Amino acid sequence: MxxxxxxxxxxxxxxxxxxxxxxxxxxxxxxxxxxxxxxxxxxxxxxxxxxxxxxxxxxxxxxxxxxxxxxxxxxxxxxxxxxxxxxxxxxxxxxxxxxxxxxxxxxxxxxxxxxxxxxASSGMLTAREVDVLRLAAGGDDVSRIAERLNLSIGTVRNYLASTVTKLGARNRIDAIRIARDSGII
The missing domain is CATH 3.40.50.2300 (Response regulator)
Known part of the structure; x- marks a missing residue:
C-alpha cells in the first residue's frame, strides 16, 4: 500500500x-x-x-x-x-x-x-444443491435433510457428492467451508 x-x-x-x-x-x-x-x-x-x-x-x-x-x-x-x-x-x-x-x-x-x-463450468450449484448443503452446514444428517426436503436419502447423498465435485472440495466439510467463504450459504 x-x-x-x-x-x-x-x-x-x-x-x-x-x-x-x-x-x-x-x-x-x-x-x-x-x-x-x-x-x-x-x-x-x-x-x-x-x-x-x-x-x-x-x-x-x-x-x-x-x-x-x-x-x-x-x-x-x-x-x-x-x-x-x-x-x-x-x-x-x-x-x-x-x-x-x-x-x-x-x-x-x-x-x-x-x-x-x-x-468456468465447475462450481455452479443448483438451487437444490445449495438447499442440501445449507442444511448439512446447519448440522442436519442425510436422513433429516431427506425428510425436510422430501427427497430420498440417495438423492441427498448424490446432491452432497455433486457439491463436493463442483466446488473442487476434498470432502463435505470442505465444500461447506468453500460455500460459506464464497457467500453461497
Missing amino acids: ALLEQGRDISVVAEVENAHDILVAARKWCPDVVIIADIDLAGESSLPAVAEVRSDLPECRILILAGRCHPTVLRAALSTTVHGLLFKDAHPSKLAEAVRKVAAGHQVLDPDLVLTAAT
Missing part, C-alpha cells in the same frame, strides 16, 4: 489484518475507497465485511484484490456489487489507476478475473 501513496492524490488512512476489522476501520475513517487486499483475509472470507461496508457506508466505494481463486468465490465477489475487482498481483500503477477510477465512480473489473468467473 505504500506504493499507492507515491501518487500525491492517494492517501492510505488505515490498514487492517483481518476481515472483522474492515468495517471498524471504514466506519472510523470513512474513506472514498476501501481496498480489500484479498477475498480471504487471515483465513476468513472478507465478503461479509464487504456487504456490511456497502450497507453501512453506501457512499464508500470498494475495490477487491483477488488471488487465483475458485470461480465460485469470484462469482460471489462479483455478486457483492463491488466497484472494482483486480488480480492482487496487478502492477502498482494499474492498482493506482483502478483506485482513481473507482473513486471517480467508475467500475473496474479485471477482464481475466471476470472471464474466469463467467466461463
